[in-house]
Amino acid sequence: MQGLSIRGLTRTFPGQGSAGPTLALQPTDLDVAPGEFVSILGPSGCGKSTLLRIVAGLDRPTGGSVTLNGRQVTRPGPDRGMVFQSYTLFPWLTVEQNILFGLRERRVPLPQAREIAAAYIARTGLRGFEHHWPRQLSGGMQQRTALARALANDPEILLLDEPFGALDHQTRELMQELLLEVWGADTPAARKTVLFVTHDIDEAVFLASRVLVMSARPGRVKAEVPVPLPYPRDWTVKTAPEFGALKARLMGEIREEVRKAALA
Amino acid sequence: MEPLKPVTATTRLLLGIGFFILFLALWALVTEGGYVQPLFLASPGRALAAGWSLLTEYGFLHDIGMTIWRVLGGFLLAAAIAVPLGLMMGAYKGVEAFFEPFISFARYLPASAFIPLLILWAGVGEAQKLAVIFIGSVFQIVIMVTVIAGGTRMDLVEAAYTLGAGRSGILRRVIIPAAAPQVMEALRLVLGWAWTYVIVAELIGAQSGIGHMIMDSQRLLDTGQMIFGIVVIGLIGLVTDLLFKRLNRRLFRWAAL
Numbered sequence: 195m196q197g198l199s200i201r202g203l204t205r206t207f208p209g210q211g212s213a214g215p216t217l218a219l220q221p222t223d224l225d226v227a228p229g230e231f232v233s234i235l236g237p238s239g240c241g242k243s244t245l246l247r248i249v250a251g252l253d254r255p256t257g258g259s260v261t262l263n264g265r266q267v268t269r270p271g272p273d274r275g276m277v278f279q280s281y282t283l284f285p286w287l288t289v290e291q292n293i294l295f296g297l298r299e300r301r302v303p304l305p306q307a308r309e310i311a312a313a314y315i316a317r318t319g320l321r322g323f324e325h326h327w328p329r330q331l332s333g334g335m336q337q338r339t340a341l342a343r344a345l346a347n348d349p350e351i352l353l354l355d356e357p358f359g360a361l362d363h364q365t366r367e368l369m370q371e372l373l374l375e376v377w378g379a380d381t382p383a384a385r386k387t388v389l390f391v392t393h394d395i396d397e398a399v400f401l402a403s404r405v406l407v408m409s410a411r412p413g414r415v416k417a418e419v420p421v422p423l424p425y426p427r428d429w430t431v432k433t434a435p436e437f438g439a440l441k442a443r444l445m446g447e448i449r450e451e452v453r454k455a456a457l458a
Numbered sequence: 459m460e461p462l463k464p465v466t467a468t469t470r471l472l473l474g475i476g477f478f479i480l481f482l483a484l485w486a487l488v489t490e491g492g493y494v495q496p497l498f499l500a501s502p503g504r505a506l507a508a509g510w511s512l513l514t515e516y517g518f519l520h521d522i523g524m525t526i527w528r529v530l531g532g533f534l535l536a537a538a539i540a541v542p543l544g545l546m547m548g549a550y551k552g553v554e555a556f557f558e559p560f561i562s563f564a565r566y567l568p569a570s571a572f573i574p575l576l577i578l579w580a581g582v583g584e585a586q587k588l589a590v591i592f593i594g595s596v597f598q599i600v601i602m603v604t605v606i607a608g609g610t611r612m613d614l615v616e617a618a619y620t621l622g623a624g625r626s627g628i629l630r631r632v633i634i635p636a637a638a639p640q641v642m643e644a645l646r647l648v649l650g651w652a653w654t655y656v657i658v659a660e661l662i663g664a665q666s667g668i669g670h671m672i673m674d675s676q677r678l679l680d681t682g683q684m685i686f687g688i689v690v691i692g693l694i695g696l697v698t699d700l701l702f703k704r705l706n707r708r709l710f711r712w713a714a715l
Contacts, residue, residue: 252616269619270620271620275620276616278613282613282614284618286635286636286638286713299622327711347621
């Protein structure tokens with residue numbers, strides 16, 4: 195079975211001290227087809243990051259299973275590239291060396307690895323910054339590098355955990371367009387499968403072909419909203435009436451959950 | 459003066475030198491002014507003169523060389539064992555659980571209290587001097603490196619895992635490079651402490667070294683020589699510290715120390 199398949203996934207965090215265990219994720223089923231771009235939208239603390247971390251293999255589910263292209267996920271691996279919300283470039287490596295990290299780990303010969311890195315440096319607009327250290331880069335540039343680093347491994351799926359969450363509004367919009375550009379540069383058949391976690395409705399709709407709304411904790415997928423806007427998309431899509439209608443619908447779905455989360 | 463407001467580089471330098479001058483002036487005042495007898499405290503001029511004769515007539519350079527070699531020898535031995543052990547303890551919680559309680563206990567054992575025992579075991583030769591420095595440094599370095607390596611940013615470790623790194627890759631390519639600048643800073647700190655142990659080691663049963671010279675001078679009631687010896691230790695400490703800092707800055711330009 196191709197693509198990502200999640201079956202009955204649950205996660206319970208053991209209690210701390212006198213507090214009882216916390217159910218973070220209710221039994222969740224989810225299928226993502228190869229090449230699909232799916233946003234997971236939910237209020238903070240709803241378990242959407244937990245879901246993504248389990249797919250990445252960084253967290254273990256309490257029950258259920260995750261299968262990617264027929265193989266069961268048990269631990270992290272280079273077939274699932276990830277970009278985190280926090281800046282996770284290795285500060286002791288330059289931009290190019292960061293992008294080479296995974297390739298070196300897989301023992302790709304250096305000349306070939308550098309060729310691949312150069313291609314992603316060009317794609318993500320990092321030319322001229324190859325030999326900069328992360329601390330010399332703006333937040334947006336760091337996240338571009340993190341994206342290039344994940345893509346250089348040629349993963350089967352790209353897991354993005356609020357990658358633009360720490361950026362200012364304008365930079366975030368530019369990064370969304372850049373992400374679509376990089377993703378759309380491949381032919382539709384060769385496009386990466388993407389799972390994008392966010393709490394930003396505009397971002398979820400603008401990027402994805404399908405938006406999953408998660409409920410307040412304990413999380414579950416409470417609604418599924420297809421986004422029929424055609425790719426390639428640019429910022430003008432955000433002013434289209436269909437975009438407004440989708441946004442209104444998602445706002446209604448999410449407000450209820452945010453209120454519940456705030457009261458919980 | 460405003461709280462936390464930085465001052466210019468020139469002001470900093472002038473203020474720093476200013477205190478040295480004030481200190482020397484006070485010293486000169488109490489000694490030259492006759493407030494303190496020369497038997498107890500030599501004047502700055504006499505200390506300098508005593509130092510000159512030490513260097514030219516009594517082969518003090520040899521003593522300085524001996525002391526430096528003891529400090530570096532004992533310190534490097536300690537670092538060669540303590541840094542790898544600390545990295546392993548920081549990285550692997552099982553290793554930490556095995557060694558940490560003992561090392562936490564051992565690092566409170568005063569190195570100087572071992573001197574009589576070490577003389578019994580190793581005599582009064584170089585091995586005993588190195589052993590004092592070693593005991594004084596090794597446990598401190600282990601504990602500091604353990605804390606540094608254990609504090610490696612978890613998100614960097616996770617990022618490395620998602621890029622395909624295995625367990626040894628995490629240690630080699632994340633924990634060690636991430637810890638390196640702070641480990642070097644810790645070594646710089648402990649090297650400073652090693653200087654205090656070496657003098658104590660040389661006060662007892664030594665035939666050479668700065669500490670030995672100070673001890674000899676006490677018998678002759680030559681406070682000028684004693685003070686000169688102490689100042690030399692301070693100067694060497696200051697210079698090694700600066701060199702160490704510069705080396706770290708050059709090695710770890712990414713960290714902007």
